Amino acid sequence: MADIESPATRDLAGTTKRKPVARPGDAASTTATPAPERTLTSRVIPNAFLVCTVLGATALSWPARWIISGAPILVYAILLGEAYGHRILPFVPVWTIFATVNLVYVVSSTSWLLYWVFAICCWPVTLVACLFQFDAPGSLARRLLRKTFLRDLHFINDQVAFFDLPALEIDTEVKGLFVVRGVTLSLSTMTLVAHGVEAGIKLSDDIELAIQTDKVVVPLFRECHVDDIYANVKGGDWEVTFGSVAYGQPEPTSDDDTFVASDTAILRAASVALDGTYPRRVSMVRKMTAEQQPSDAEDTESAFATVKKVSPGEKDANKKYKELVKNIHDTSVITNAKRALREAVMDEEKESKLDLDNMDDFRAAICAHIHDSPSIPHPPKKSIRVSTLRKTDYPNVKAFLHRLPFLYRLMLSPLCYFHPVKFKSITAAGSGKWFVSLMRQYLFKHYTGQDSEIRRLEARISAWCSDANFAVELGPVAGEASFPINTNYSIQCHLKMTDVMAYRALPDAVELKQVVRLGGADAVLTIPTFLFPHHEHIFPAKSTEFQLMEMEEAIKLIAGTPKAVQALKDFEKLKKDEASMHVSAHAHLPAQFHQDLLNFVAAIVKATKVIESDKSFEEAKVVRELKRVSAMSEAGSDADSVASIDTANTANTNDSTMTNSTINSDKGFKNFLRKVDTGFKDASVKTMVGMRKAGVNTVSAMANDRWIASLVGKVTRKLENAxxxxxxxxxxxxPLAKYRVRHESQTKILP
Known part of the structure; x- marks a missing residue:
């Protein structure tokens, strides 16, 4: 990409450069001399060509047709650029370009259609060549563009810059904002640079993902370079930014929605998150407007109709561009975190254990430091919704493109091939407070109130997690994707990480410990091609009841074999109407572990064992209660049946005598059953209590700290040398149900 701070200077025509003469014995004389720079030629050749062309057009008839096509004008511009020492395609000899252009004209002149196609292509190429080679046309074009089309943009040298762009609002099933604070496009090098990229995505009601990076450089049709990425997983009401935004259903849309929205729920949530943290202008505006969000003018063009915009000069435009880029860099949360960490390390009152020279540790500390920042630190005032982009598509064009899925594959396949993505680093962090809340909710539950050992383990685990943030850092990451043109193959994404590290950071004390380090990692994701939009024609057909029945019978025939297990898994997928994305991830050994992490793992293992024992005891207690209730009900029914039989057998005897004997026998039998039940209950309680005590003693004997530490130590020693x-x-x-609903019935032209 061309550097705007030091634009290329062009030497005056007619000047010559002398080679420096090496002194005897100089070190430079013994090494290979570099290739000499291209010397400037005279303007005699382009001027002679121009004169000959003009004379030929006045004397003959055919050069007029040649001039109208634009071929001599293009050749003259290239010859003149060669004379000034700055032309397009410098690696191609000028006479080769001259011969090629005129040869193509000769072939095209044989047909009127080819002639006009050549002319339509030749004149724009001539314009681009003049803009690239000469200063005067470039300056004139920039001034005209600033006054007409690019009033709100910045056109500097060969670069077009965009600032204050509206955010991309994701308002489908997943809620989020994607913000790019500035974009620079270099026309000479075809390089796109994005400044200040921020993304906030709400994954569930209480989980949120925030991503920030300072710069993304995309040399078009070459590769993509992404600066350090910092991602933070936030959980709980105290961390999320979009907690008030509804999740799980698309935003309701209306017919009068504008293309650019200015007051949406997610924009309001992002703006509220800035109060008290970033520029005080937000809180100041709220105080001055009685806590009411001010609304923009309905017609912004009429509001600024009386204001005259002065087109800045070249130097002023360059200065303004630098100021805007510098402002984006200075107000970035990453830059602020770096500044705060350096100040904390330099503070003599704080005992800092952070090494600023170690970039791996420094990046992990930055990610932990920005965890408490809003998910979108710099939300714009306007956004463009994804649902609006879908709705504004022309229906006829959309239906036509839907019938040509081959064009999508033909476009994406070279884009993926020519744009491998390289990340400088990826660092993701999460708060220990959120980890503790998850463990209390899903692991410890109510067991802490029943067992003192579990309470002790919970306090031990919470003490290590609650005050810290945990970060996972992936070293330089290389990623590439392959999008097949043939639908018989699947989409594949390959990721390779050269280094993997995990840290425990204390932001206040500026303390950092590396708890895990691996030799690298790699991952492969395989996605079925039919999940890509507009590929309904290759969707797998939904299995019928008869097909499922046949498959179930076939599984019974091969029962007890490994094939049966595989077939049963495929049967469950077909029964649920599901597809699958295959994930394969590998960690490269050897691995290193910190002792604090080993102690934490030992505490987790011991807590799991104790909770498992308590859970088994509770399940046994529930089963015993159910058996006791069922036994009591059965005993009551047996007593009633016995009483009825005795009454029937003694019906012909004396009424008073028979009644007394029946009552006595009934009472005696019930007393007997009651004693049996009471004895069984007491015996069961004593037995279960004894089993409980024996189980706890067994767990305490087996799952003690020393035994677990020894086991974990043996495993880690093997991993460190493996x-x-x-x-x-x-x-x-x-699940494929929601994708089948979106199927469209149009037939395919090029499937």
Missing amino acids: QGEVGYSGDVPI
Whole structure:
């Protein structure tokens, strides 16, 4: 990308450069001399060509047709650029360009259609060549563009810059904002630079993902370079920014929605999150407007109709551009975190254990420091909704493109091939307070009120987690995706991380400990091609009841074999109407672990064992109660049946005598059953209490700290010396019901 701070200077025509003469014995004389710079030629050749062309047009008839096509004008511009020492395609000899252009004209002149196609292509190429090679046309074009089309943009040298862009609002099933604070496009190098990229995505009601990076450089059709990425996973009401935004359903849309929205729920939530943290102008405006959000003018063009915009000069435009880029850099949360950490390290009153020279540790500390910042630190005032983009598509064009899925594959396949993505680093962090809340909710539950050992383990785990943030850092990451043109293949994404580290950070004390380090990692994601939009024609057909029945019978025939297990898994997927995304991830050994992490793992293992024992005891107690209730009901029914039989057998005897004997026998039998039940209950309680005590004693004897520490130590010692990979491979289920609803019935032209 061309550097705007030091634009290329062009030497005056006619001047020559002398090579420096190496002194005897100089070190430069013994090494290979670099290739000499291209010397400037005279303007005699382009001027002679121009004169000959003009004379030929006045004397002959055919050069007029040649001039109208634009071929001699393009050749003259290239020859003149060569004379000034700055032309397009400098690696191609000028006479090769001259011969090629005129040869193409000769072939095109044989047909009127080819002639006009050549002319339509030749004149724009001539204009681009003049803008690139000469200062005067470039300056004139920039001044005209600033006054007409690019009033709100910045056109500096060969770069077009955009600032204050509206955010992309994701208002589908997942809520979020994607913000790019500035974009610079270099026309000469075809390089796109995004400044200040921020993204906030609400994954569930209480989980949120915030991503920030300072710069993304995309050399078009070459590759993508992404600066350090800092991601924070936030959970709980005290951390999320979009807590008030409804999740799980698309935003209601109306027919009068404008293309650019200015007052949406997610924009309001992002603006409220800035109160008290970032520029005080937000809180000041709220105080001056009685806590009411001010509304913008309905017609912004009429509001500024009387204001005259002065087109800045080249130097003023360049200065303004630099100020805007510098402002984006200075107000970035990443820059503020770096500044705060350096000040904390330099503070003599604080005992800091952070090494600023170690960039790995420094990045982890930055990610932990910005965890408490809003998910979108710089929300814009306006946004463009994804639902609006879908709605504004022309229906006829959309229907036509829907019938040509081959064009989508033909476009995405080279884009993926020519744009491998390289990340400088990826660091993700989460708060220990949120981890503790999750463990209390899903692991410890109510067991802490029943067992003192579990309470002790919970306090031990909480003390290590609650005050810290945990960060996982991936070293330089290389990613590439392959999008197949042939639908018989699947979409694949490959990721390779050269280094993997995990940290425990205390932001206030500026303390950082590396608890895990691996030799690297890699991952492969395989996504079925039919999940891509407009590919309904290759969707797998939904299995019928008869097909499922046949498959179930076939599984019974091969029962007890490994194939039966695989077939049963496929049967469950077909029964649920699911597809799968295959994920394969591997961690490269050896691995290093800190002792604090080993102690934490030992405490988790012991807590799991004790909770498992308590859970087994509770399940046994519930089963015993159910058996006791069922036994009592059965005993009552047996007593009633016995009483009825005795009454029937003694019906012909004396009424008073028979009644007394029946009552006595009934009472005796019930007393007997009651004693049996009471004895069984007492015996069961004593037995279960004894089993409970024995189980607790067994767990305490087996799962003590020393035994677990010894076991964990043995495993980690093997991992620290082992070579190879440890990985996971599995399928992520994807329900197909919602994708089948979106199917469109148009037939395909190019499937």
